[in-house]
Amino acid sequence: MTTGKQLIKGNTAIVEAALDAGCRFYAGYPITPQNEIPETMSWRMPEEGGTFIQAESELISINMVFGASAAGARAMTTSSSPGISLMQEGISYMAGCELPAVLVNVMRGGPGLGNIAPSQSDYFQAVKPGHGDFHIITLAPHNISEMYDYTFDAFDLADKYRIPVMILADGLLGQLMENVELDRSRKPALLNAPKPWALTGASGRKGQRIVSLLMQPGALEKHNMDLNEKYNLIKKNETRHELAGMEKNPEYLIAAFGTCARISKGTMNIAADAGIKTGLFRPITLWPFPYEALKEAAKKVKKVFVFEMNLGQMVEDVRLAVGDDSKIEFYGRPGGGVPTAEELFEFIRGKVK
Amino acid sequence: MTTGKQLIKGNTAIVEAALDAGCRFYAGYPITPQNEIPETMSWRMPEEGGTFIQAESELISINMVFGASAAGARAMTTSSSPGISLMQEGISYMAGCELPAVLVNVMRGGPGLGNIAPSQSDYFQAVKPGHGDFHIITLAPHNISEMYDYTFDAFDLADKYRIPVMILADGLLGQLMENVELDRSRKPALLNAPKPWALTGASGRKGQRIVSLLMQPGALEKHNMDLNEKYNLIKKNETRHELAGMEKNPEYLIAAFGTCARISKGTMNIAADAGIKTGLFRPITLWPFPYEALKEAAKKVKKVFVFEMNLGQMVEDVRLAVGDDSKIEFYGRPGGGVPTAEELFEFIRGKVK
Amino acid sequence: MKKGRIRIDEERCKGCLLCVEECPKNEIKKGGKINRFGYTFAEFCDNGSCNACTLCAIVCPDCAIEVIEITEDEKK
Amino acid sequence: MKKGRIRIDEERCKGCLLCVEECPKNEIKKGGKINRFGYTFAEFCDNGSCNACTLCAIVCPDCAIEVIEITEDEKK
């Protein structure tokens, strides 16, 4: 081949990233549009000497991941929207028990059974999951390289903070094949870092426990406070975003994540051709949301256009960041509708003239 | 008895309200602190000629409620935090299928198993449930009369808009007994309103269906748009709040819901004694959140104090309403901590001097 | 002996050939034409031996076969 | 015949009396005192018939009984 590029599907990229990151436990249940992940895992994981289990439900998937993580393994599960809803209790338990793991949601249209088209309508559930005061880190890739890179990084992040990390993708990113050059030479930084909290047998020590139940008066409150400190640390250290086109002092900013962000990049070109300068703010971590960076960027523009494949979810975080609703214009396509770059441009043009 | 007042427990008030509202199907699974609900239902429901089923899990509860509602019955289930997480898929299906029902969350401390103390840490999950673009109406009572009244009203609201309605209570409101005078003479307005969409057998007509799966291109997007119109109508018609103490032109506003709101009323008295005038903004519907009313109220004060029994959830909606973060001061107790009126007052005093 | 014939709905037939295998009289065969879904639908041979036994219709998954019984007005 | 005695942990004992029912020698009885959890704990009678059979300890749910076997140094 003349280029080092390889044609790879988003779902496959996630599998390879997990294996490269040292994930050796995968449990998952079929659901469109992410079936290639369990299907590929079913033979790739044994090749790498790890455990693949086709769980009999998403409840079983997430609770197996709980167990594998408690035992010290790097573990992952993947699903799509309805399946992720079924994992909410398990995710809350993992957060309470401070167990690292990587969860992937290849979103489809909802609510209910909905359809299997790409969608971003689980933003809310991703950034505000489960019951109780907790957070998980959520990363939103917008191309196939990032499906690989973010999944790879997610395992280190999870171990570093003992926290579940979610990759929030969608049917388009899962099914899309792009020819990309993956850097597969990286080594996961924390793969061999000790996990003194993990259950490996009480060798030379007292028995230890993984628990989220804290019944002593004040104990749970303290635990929540400790978790909150960790969350603040993550906010400080790990908040990530991409800011594009600001060098041209644009009058307008587009805020979008994932698939909508990549389409918006096309929109920027169209707008530039039409003489409208736009910048793009793309949150990479949806939690922690890059409020500060967006606030700064928004100060420099007249308007912030928020584009989502839903009826307005991230826009709430954008509003919290920007603080001035009159600056914000939202356009969203729910239920599996994927906007075109042209369509988004038309929306912008309608609002700026 | 000299007063018409009766000593009644919050959980029991919910049962009686449901029965008075014509609820004739209840399925529920035990979980503290709401066990009195299924326990009382187990004999009260048969007395009223309805169906009580002790579901074998919360998944079964919610899906039984789905079925009963699809069949045209007024149906309810109740649980506490972890159990509500398990219902997220089912709630999303009900929203997608536009099925009315009443769901009760008697919140406890989280995440995970947490503890069984009162908490408000499921605000996020209540107002942003499940996968997909949808909403449910959420009502937050703050005393035992309201445990009755809001539950009673919830059934009509649910039928009126074909939407699940959640009562968001907590362990304190569930376990508390107060002597209250319940107005049990009310008749549920829509109990006998026809439900032409319900499955009752295709008598004299074609078969009809209850579905959330819409695979035809554009069909789900249209469905989402239709749902959104309904949501806008609900926002317009049903947004409810209580505003107290504004007649004295207070300098400060407290924003709190449920248990925290009732405690805040004590704080208002203490503050008044100390010469600090405060008002109280209490959202009754958490979704739809009374943004406009809060915005107006906030304009009249120097600061808005947000009190929650969590680490800051409703405060995001308060910030969206108020639009000026410098005005907002948040104090929260997570993990089952219940603040005292004095404690909240100390916080206020610390911020205003 | 009864006489009969069948009508195969060309749109519904998916050409699975279960009816062909079922028919005791070999009265059905794989056809030569495709329908708008791309299926090569089955054809009734009409060799006169069909006795309206309905076995083909019973086995047809797609409800593509209607069976008609033909009765002579006067018995001989 | 073996000789023995038992030690009942007054804090652990909840007074369920399973040991009393179990002891073949009637060497355990319901006590008269309560512990700090409010339980009326069991008492060893010490009538000299205990043979360290351990049945009481085996049945005790709360691990409140320790059984001690007493061996005479020289056998007679």
Add this chain to the structure above:
Amino acid sequence: MAEKIVYKKPDSLTDKIFSYCWGCGHSTVHKIIAELIDELGMREKTIAVAPVGCAVFAYDFWNFDTTEAAHGRAPVVATAIKRVHPGHLVFSYQGDGDLASIGMAEIIHTANRGENLTIIFINNTNYGMTGGQMAPTTLIGQKTTTSPAGRNIKQNGYPIKMSEMLAQFESVKYVERVKVTNAASVIKAKKAIKKGFLNQLNGTGFSFIEVLSACPANWRMEPLAAKAHIDGVISKYYPVGLIKDIK
């Protein structure tokens, strides 16, 4: 000479062409259910619960009331409907992924409670709709998209025999396994489902009919080969016939 139509599409089917693959067992079972509803005169008093699986589209084809249920939860949805409308004919129709995998708890508790329901269980030994993944019913050695080397006892255990398992419950009144590979077996299958419906109508209680059903698409077989596979292989592991019948 007079012509009489002796076999035609039943009224309880809509005109919509089945969206299932050629030779798919779902089509056959949909058809016989519709015929039975016609024959029993119950079209106006039937409420069906569709699964998540290929048959999620059942409501496109049946001309009686039908609801969706979340994946695996059809039996409890049906339970609630039946308790609300005890005089109606209520049944759930579920695939093996839906019923035997994610829906295991629901079917067992429903059976154990002895709900007066009829359950139609379509066993095609894989997950049809999502592309042929392994199911709890997948045969030993069977290659699927998630068992590319064949189902392996050590990793995945033995194929679950739902009928035999449910028949153990005292509250379960009738269990039969049938297939729909030729006209004779279709007639038997129809008889079994009819019995399941009648049991419900006369209050006998919980009935369970398992249908061995072809999935030519995911088995990567032509329909006739798929039929032969059921007759020759699948029904060896899952023998057809009456398993339990209590009055």
Add this chain to the structure above:
Amino acid sequence: MAEKIVYKKPDSLTDKIFSYCWGCGHSTVHKIIAELIDELGMREKTIAVAPVGCAVFAYDFWNFDTTEAAHGRAPVVATAIKRVHPGHLVFSYQGDGDLASIGMAEIIHTANRGENLTIIFINNTNYGMTGGQMAPTTLIGQKTTTSPAGRNIKQNGYPIKMSEMLAQFESVKYVERVKVTNAASVIKAKKAIKKGFLNQLNGTGFSFIEVLSACPANWRMEPLAAKAHIDGVISKYYPVGLIKDIK
């Protein structure tokens, strides 16, 4: 004269006093498990999975590694742990609400996969922790806080016999039902659990031990009455003894 301690608290127990009610079967079973872990010399290579139920506090008492599991999910948590540490002794310990109600799918699929695990199932015919509600194991006619008129077959079905049901699965190697009402039965129970542990250590596979266990608090009985209730009533419906044993 020499004194020798012939029975004492095992090392695998912490010093914490059991928080269970007087005469509660959990205490007894916790104790014999700890004794066995001592006897097998496995304290440093054991990982236990506690349920949600009264025994959620097991980790306060066992001095070996223990994790919580969400209500009913202990068997799949244990499965993952065992797959990650195949050389360790891994068991789940679950009540009847946990295992037979909300956790039905998990126990069945784990059993059917034939995971090399030991499951200890504490059957006290009700939900202890939440205040004595009806469980799938509640006896016919038994009054509980959610069956105030007694469990009724028509509404709730028959009490589920988990042991008999699981023994049907080919991958299940050993099933025994025991009780812990007197010293003799405690000794038998201990032997059964030991066999379950040894089966795992020598790779035989899935073992399931059901323990009939007293819940004096919710039965509203004194411990001696509760013991008699097991011997006289409960073990009539749930007979103790070996149910399945395959090498």
Add this chain to the structure above:
Amino acid sequence: MIEKIIIAGSGGQGVLTLGMYLAQIASFEGKNAAWLPAYGAEKRGGPSFCSLIISDREIFSPVVETPDTLIVFDQRALDNYAGKAGPGTLVIENSSLILEDRVKGANKLLIPAGEIAGKLDEIRVANIVLAGAYAAAKKIFNTENAAGVMKEMLGKKAVKMMEKNLAAFREGFAFASKPAERI
């Protein structure tokens, strides 16, 4: 007026019932009452606890931090809750089950409620003995009402139980009315 009460003991002693009984009397007398139990994980023998606020104004915060009255049924309850007693708190102790008194200060009423109930041949009415003692000590109720409410609460059981309960109340009341007994 506002009266905040904490009642603590163990399961089976009638701790919650005592709280509810006092709440019912208050309600009958036209006051507001807010009763809140602790619902622990342990059952019989485990700790049992409730709090009660009686007031003629609206009760906002139903949680009692510093009680006006603390009623303890046994040693463990005393161990756990003695710390809640402030300088103004009246502590009523069921001395029958107290091994070691921990409360310093003057405002204390020790009453052998268990023994008194035992003498009535009904150990279960010890809680009502304490109710009587409370009524005498705090004088916020009309004792006539206490009897009426008791009958109402007993419902069908009144036929069998009313007499013993009434006697228990009276004994408690009488005991607490003797000034000498208060330390």
Add this chain to the structure above:
Amino acid sequence: MIEKIIIAGSGGQGVLTLGMYLAQIASFEGKNAAWLPAYGAEKRGGPSFCSLIISDREIFSPVVETPDTLIVFDQRALDNYAGKAGPGTLVIENSSLILEDRVKGANKLLIPAGEIAGKLDEIRVANIVLAGAYAAAKKIFNTENAAGVMKEMLGKKAVKMMEKNLAAFREGFAFASKPAERI
């Protein structure tokens, strides 16, 4: 350059493989490629569809609304996608399975790919016949590369299948190179 392609047919015809094949050639030639399948609910016999964008710039939106080239395998595909063809769209139809042509306008290539493949005794290579036709019509690839990529993609199957595939490609290419065949 940017080239947007829609390929439609039915399951089993090699629709997705054709798209991937063209994407691989583009990638080999240093271009960017974005391939996207439709993943419907129906399997064999059901509709099959993919889109492909080839560009020497970054591809932002992988969804093709108006294709530069539309390749249809059968009548149903034509029925469903004819509407997507704009005035500038080249429509390549497998005339072997077309009953009724619906496309108006000049830019159209009808090729009996099924029959050509049939003559090669391997009906499964009809998709490669269409690939050849596409290559000839659009001339964005070097045909040498097409052969190299084909070998790579076939992998172990190349031994058995390379020849037939190559022949199919050539036949398609040759057919489409004859100007007369284009309508």
